[in-house]
Amino acid sequence: MNRKMVFRIFGRIAALEGLLLLFPAVVSLIYGEFRAMWSFIAVAAGAALAGFLLMRFIKPNNSLIYAKEGFATVAVVWIGMSVIGALPFVISGEIPDFVDALFETVSGFTTTGASLLRDVESLGKGMLFWRSFTHWLGGMGVLVFIMAIANNISDRTIHIMRAEMPGPVVGKLVPKVKDTAKILYLIYIALTVLEMIFLLIGGMTPFESAVHSFGTAGTGGFGIKADSIGGYSPYIQWVITVFMLLFGINFNLYYLILIRRFRAAFSGKELWVYFGIYAAATAIIAANIYPIYSSVGETLRQAAFTTASIVTTTGYSISDFNIWPQLSRGVIFILLFFGGCAGSTAGGLKISRIMLLFKLIRREFRKLLRPRSVSSVNVDSKPVEEETLSSVSNYFALYILTIGITFLLICFEPFGIESNLSAAISCVNNVGPGFGIVGPMGGYADYSAFSKIVLTFAMLLGRLEIYPMIIAVAPATWMSKRA
Amino acid sequence: MKIIVAGCGKIGSSILETLVKEGHDVVAIDRKNDLIGEISNIYDVMTVCGSAADCETLAEAGVDKAELFVAVTDSDEVNMLACFFARRMGAKHTIARIRNPEYNDKNLVFMKQNLDISFTINPELFAAQELYRLLKLPAAVNVETFSGRNLEMVEMVLKDGSPLDGISLMDLRRKYKAKFLVSAVSRGGEVYIPDGSFVLESGDRIGITAAPNEVQKLLKMLGIVQRQARRVMILGASTTAFYLAEMLIDSGTAVTIIEKDAERCRKFSQELPDGALIIHGDGARQELLLEEGLGSADAFVSLTGMDEENILVSYFAELQKVPKVISKINRGELSYMAEKLGLDSIISPKKIISDVLVRYARALQNSLGSNVESLYRLMDGNVEALEFNVRSDFKGIKIPLKDLKLKSNLLIAGITRGRKALIPSGEDSILPGDKVVVIVSGRRLFDLDDILA
Incomplete structure (x- = not known):
């Protein structure tokens, strides 16, 4: 285990976060929130100094990174940067309790969007900006960001990229990791700016459009109003619906479009399954809630927005789906698990994994009926390796187990199964809202500190796809009895 | 520069490694899934799993945008076919490994023309040529020749009690009036590009640039037994x-x-x-x-x-x-151990081929300027000896060498003018049409202009 390399990379991230904390400081300055501004600057300086010291004094003997180091780096970096990111909330006194601040920050970085603020509108503009900015950073990943801008971290940064990017198989767009990271971030920035422009046209202030674009881009879902997006015009709600869906698509597709390989871009099955699921769920919910809204346009908007928000694990809302009929709530509950396409910023299981699981089930049945039959599982008419298949089914088991344990650990709370179970599922899938008290109009404020810590950990597990966090907390990883 | 390497065996992965270090965008193709997985873990390359002679695989690897396509699968025929397809699909240059002796006779020219292959490599033949040179000059542990065979780079290890032990390079030149230049010294893992005050010690591995007959003369004067292997x-x-x-x-x-x-x-x-x-x-x-x-x-x-x-x-x-023992060792870590055992004459087909490819790629990158004619990596890859063709637009033309401001750790070791080899002194200058041999460590050169500070 190359521990020095892990902490050296963390040093880079801390310094980078120090730099990025200056953005909310500027926002605070613009809105005259001086206490918030100084707390941002203080934390920025502290983080930059700590990062600099780590880089200065930790000199790895070699820069070799293997899979183990990749996992450990990602876990250490995510925990460390969440702790740093929580400090401005505490120091400025806007979220005085550290556990609360950490929950809020992790919810931001993991693009969950679960909030425990009772009154979000009382928060300062700088804090609101930072909260949403963490969505944007966490969506594509900070380590991917550092890979795009820094030179020669190591020859084998692919291990870090693989551990940070969600999805069953992480490939490269171009030969070099650095260039791949750069392309991904450029697409990400371009789409975010595009959304900001559309929102500005819709009459949002620059601040609002930035915050909501960050929330959509990272598929996070932190709003700045008590009713999330509900108070904005239908145009803005439609714009956000479309962009939530766009950010749930595999980013490889945008690259393929950019290099004009349209057939390759649109031939993947996952994209169409994603849209199919989305359309079907929207249709069912629309038919089901039509009696409540009684106008076709309104019904369609409600259904389209809510479905997009849940399937991409964003978690914005325009109305309280807790009061919708049972069928709609059932569909939403199932959608909590799905997540967008692999290679997007969405959380959840990912459509491609679900497709593989169904194909595995079909093969299993065939095998039961014809025990001697041999068949491979194909995706886009290419056989999938057995190793990938077994890793997908193992991941699914671990994923269910994670949800189960999280649920059990927060069962001490007196909020009933509906709230607790949906809170666990929502946090592990990085969605945000659930049912009952954690519904779109509620929040996580009433949970005890212990449950908040459990849910904080659950969000990190979900964002990093479970393995890195478990590897990082396992003592065996750090105690090198073996070479 | 975008380069595609088809076939990731011993030679293929060593090519990948050097090309990635050179900073190229490399795509690797191989038929074996697990090998491809391993490659993507170790090297910063894009990987495509499939047959090299399959158009779809080639298209997926982006052959239409590739500047160089290298086919080094273990089958000559697949390599030929892959190069032919790659060329037809838009690759600018193609290199094929063709090693069957049956193809390496008069067939080769016909085949290269008709399949439009830019260059063929035959690791076994290259290795044999290097072995042959070593056997002709057993006192050396490594011999590399520059174009036209007018200049050679000879590597020797100074044994205990060598007459060169404790002598400075300035004195060495004064004492033996032969035309040669000690152009690189490796001592205890460190590599030096020496100047006149540098003092040699026994145990040093030194690189000497000289014309072939001067090398013979020098060795005779040094009293090093120099009998061609019979x-x-x-x-x-x-x-x-x-x-x-x-x-x-x-x-x-x-x-x-x-x-x-x-x-x-x-x-x-x-x-x-x-x-x-x-x-x-x-x-x-x-x-x-x-x-x-x-x-x-x-x-x-x-x-x-x-x-x-x-x-x-x-x-x-x-x-x-x-008197002379030479071993073929392909794995780098083993050749290090072999040197520890006192076996200093080692040849590695893998390394020979990567040298050839690095040279080819650098020459492609700089096809207009004073480009690279040959390139050898010496002293375990820490030193490069490059031969450049001098064009008239070289910035240091006709300026006496003593007035040229050169970068550090760099030496002009030889000039070939016509058929004559020249060991340059401060008064000599570089003329258009010359071939210049430059020794450099810790730097990569693409153009002769790169030597100027």
């Missing part, structure tokens, strides 16, 4: 052994080849001209080696497919006081 024993009837034996027999050397496999022995005896003695037996048996005359051989060359076997048998030969 009796050579080769272990392992590999393709390299075949090429080497052919060259040696042509120059009147007695060759003994030892091979375990009866079928290969028969094949060699049919195809090699008379004069080769082919022994069927296990060369790892010391008794057999002694019986076949290891004790009286001038040189022993170990060319089996197993690095470990080559090292052990070479070590045995070294103990039998065979």
Whole structure:
């Protein structure tokens, strides 16, 4: 285990976060929130100094990174940067309790969007900006960001990229990791700016459009109003619906479009399954809630927005789906698990994994009926390796187990199964809202500190796809009895 | 520059490694899924799993945008076909590994023309040529020639009690009036580009640039026994052994080849001209080696497919006081261990091929300026010796060398003008049409202009 390399990379991230904390400081300055501004600057300086010291004094003997180091780096970096990111909330006194601040920050970085603020509108503009900015950073990943801008971290940064990017198989767009990271971030920035422009046209202030674009881009879902997006015009709600869906698509597709390989871009099955699921769920919910809204346009908007928000694990809302009929709530509950396409910023299981699981089930049945039959599982008419298949089914088991344990650990709370179970599922899938008290109009404020810590950990597990966090907390990883 | 490498075997992955280090965008193709997975973990390259001669695979690898396509799968025919397809699909240059001796005769020109292959590589032939040069000059551990054979770069290890021990380079030049230049020294893992005040020590590995006849003169003056190998024993009837034996027999050397496999022995005896003695037996048996005359051989060359076997048998030969022992070792980490055992003449086909590719790629990157004619990496890859073609737009033209401001750790070691080799002094200058040999460490050069500070 190359521990020095892990902490050296963390040093880079801390310094980078120090730099990025200056953005909310500027926002605070613009809105005259001086206490918030100084707390941002203080934390920025502290983080930059700590990062600099780590880089200065930790000199790895070699820069070799293997899979183990990749996992450990990602876990250490995510925990460390969440702790740093929580400090401005505490120091400025806007979220005085550290556990609360950490929950809020992790919810931001993991693009969950679960909030425990009772009154979000009382928060300062700088804090609101930072909260949403963490969505944007966490969506594509900070380590991917550092890979795009820094030179020669190591020859084998692919291990870090693989551990940070969600999805069953992480490939490269171009030969070099650095260039791949750069392309991904450029697409990400371009789409975010595009959304900001559309929102500005819709009459949002620059601040609002930035915050909501960050929330959509990272598929996070932190709003700045008590009713999330509900108070904005239908145009803005439609714009956000479309962009939530766009950010749930595999980013490889945008690259393929950019290099004009349209057939390759649109031939993947996952994209169409994603849209199919989305359309079907929207249709069912629309038919089901039509009696409540009684106008076709309104019904369609409600259904389209809510479905997009849940399937991409964003978690914005325009109305309280807790009061919708049972069928709609059932569909939403199932959608909590799905997540967008692999290679997007969405959380959840990912459509491609679900497709593989169904194909595995079909093969299993065939095998039961014809025990001697041999068949491979194909995706886009290419056989999938057995190793990938077994890793997908193992991941699914671990994923269910994670949800189960999280649920059990927060069962001490007196909020009933509906709230607790949906809170666990929502946090592990990085969605945000659930049912009952954690519904779109509620929040996580009433949970005890212990449950908040459990849910904080659950969000990190979900964002990093479970393995890195478990590897990082396992003592065996750090105690090198073996070479 | 975008480069596609098809085939990720021993040679292929070593090519990948060097090209990635050179900073190219590399795509690797191989048929084996697990190998491809391994490659993507180790090197910063994009990987495509599929056959090199499959158009779809080539399209997926983006062959239409590739500047260079290198086919080094283990089948000559697949390499030819892959290069042909790649060229037709838009690759600018193609390189194929073609190693079957049947293709490497008059066929080769016809084939290259008709398949539009820019360059063919034959690791076994290249290795045999290098071996041949080493056997001609047994005092050296490595010999590289520059174009036209007018200049050579000779690497030697200074043994204990060498007359060069404790002598400074300035005194060395004064004492021996031969035209040569000590252009690189490796000592204890460190590499130096020495100046006149540099003092040599025994144990140094030094690189000397000189014309071939001057090298002979120098060695004679130094009193280093310098007898061309007349009796050579080769272990392992590999393709390299075949090429080497052919060259040696042509120059009147007695060759003994030892091979375990009866079928290969028969094949060699049919195809090699008379004069080769082919022994069927296990060369790892010391008794057999002694019986076949290891004790009286001038040189022993170990060319089996197993690095470990080559090292052990070479070590045995070294103990039998065979004057020149050369072993073929492909894995870098093993050649380091072999050097620890005192085996300093090592050849690695893998390294030879990567050198060729680095040169080719650099020349492509700079096809307009004073480009690279040849390139060798010496002293375990820490030093590069490059030969440039000088064009008239070179910025340092006609300026005496003593007035040229050069970058650090860099040396102009030789100039070839027409058919004459020149070891430059401060008064000489570079003219258009010259070929200039530059020795450099810790820097990559693409153009002759890059040497100027």
